[in-house]
Amino acid sequence: MPDDTAEFGFITALPSIFLLAFIxxxxxxxEGLTLASLMGFIMAYKLEFFTHANETLxxxxxxxxTQWLFIVCGLMGSIIALIERGGGAAAFGVWVSKRAKTRRSTLLWTWFLGVIIFIDDYLNSLTVGSCMAPxxxxxxxxxxxxxxxVxxxxxxxxxxxxISTWAVYIASLLEQSGAAAEGxxxxxxxxxxxxNFYGWIALLIVPLVILGVVPVFGPMKKAEERAQNEGILAPPGSEKIDIHAGERFAVPDNPKILNFFLPILFLICSTIYFDVDMQMGVICTIAFTFLLYIPQGIMGPEEFFDAVIAGVKNMLFPLVMVVLAFTFADINEQVGFLSxxxxxxxxxxTPELLPLVLFIVLGITEFIMGLSWGMYAIAIxxxxxxxxxxxxxxYVAxxxxxxxxxxxxxxxFYSDATILSSAASGCDNYRHAVTQMPYGFLGAFFTAIGFLIVGYM
Structure with a gap:
């Protein structure tokens, strides 16, 4: 880390400003993440930027x-591919179609499925997006x-x-920082x-949008008009990040709904059993799915492992983008932007304004840096x-x-949540971020009011 980060001041924001303008x-x-990261390294290390860029990467x-991310997301891609190859996804589509006969009820099912898969946001996004897109x-x-x-x-x-991975992680930070006693x-x-006002409000806005209480507006309205009037469901460029754009699998005759529900249920239960450890959950689920599918004769061992590899390959582009986002966040930390x-x-x-200021300042910082859980590790x-x-x-803080x-x-635009939701839903992540942004600011507006009220209570 450079010794003179304190002297940078406002200049620490230049890579982020460049990145947003470029995007x-x-x-x-x-390309924006790559160029903005290089700008940060040049600003911090001058002619030695290449050496430090290599070390940071x-x-x-x-x-x-990062290794956890690659294992979990890569094997989640494998589980999704196996469920598709085993006919579970097709059976789930038929099962939901019998219960959700309208556009609105289908979207409510999408939201409901997201609510009940609460263990981890990666599991949530990849499962719901993949299963509900067809x-x-x-x-x-x-x-x-x-x-x-999603x-x-x-x-x-x-x-x-x-009992989610988020809760376990934040609880560990509270103990490590001394805010909470051990255990x-x-x-x-x-x-x-x-x-956690934004969590509540964002979760509530989704069904209100589905039901039409909150209208579809801005870029989302144009996207919906394109889909309904022209039949073009995905925006241009979506095939690059779509985890379903690769190899397609033949679906077995008479697919069984249990071949969808059992792997997902086992994944959730095994994750909880291993102290909310998603890595153990996905590894055990791969083994469980092997024992579930092979005796049924819907695929042989060779086809099984072909599907596992295909699922990992489908996740490569989203994971490369996440690594670049992490690299950009790292150089931002090195130049002292967050500090x-x-x-x-x-x-x-002030005591009254602290919750509001924390929410706005750290929210904008997360928007710029894409730190994900790294922001919590620094801010809590x-x-x-x-x-x-x-x-x-x-507690309010x-x-x-x-x-x-x-x-x-x-x-x-480049947070792990945006990238993985885009990948699972088959949507270009720039278009996803732009269309979601107005609803994010709507939720932030009511969240800010909530923290302002609580601050003065």
């Missing part, structure tokens, strides 16, 4: 979180709207449930759930003692930080 002008995210790739296609639902429903249900429900992190987290933002925001933090150890120091409620992470992720 809005060119609609190209992959190696560090990102060898980081335990069904929503029959009702001419734009892939942008499907991606919005994305705006996944993280919000996970951050509100105390008390989850109890502390549960007391912050009522104040600069927090230090600047501290000057306006700061937010709790800061709340105590100024006389604010620390943590709720504001959690809300900021979800909101910023929702409106970010």
């Amino acid at each position: 809005f002008y060119t609609k190209r995210i992959l 190696i560090g990102v790739l060898t980081d335990g979180d 069904i929503t296609d029959k009702h001419k639902v734009s892939r942008e709207k499907l991606a919005y429903i 994305d705006s249900t996944a993280a919000p429900v996970c951050v509100l449930i105390p 008390e992190g989850l109890k502390y987290f549960m007391q912050t759930i009522p104040y 600069y933002v927090i230090d600047t925001a501290k000057t306006i933090m 150890p700061i937010a709790v003692p800061l709340a105590v120091a100024v006389g604010a409620d620390p 943590v709720g504001a930080v959690c809300s900021a992470g979800v909101w910023g992720s929702h409106i970010c």
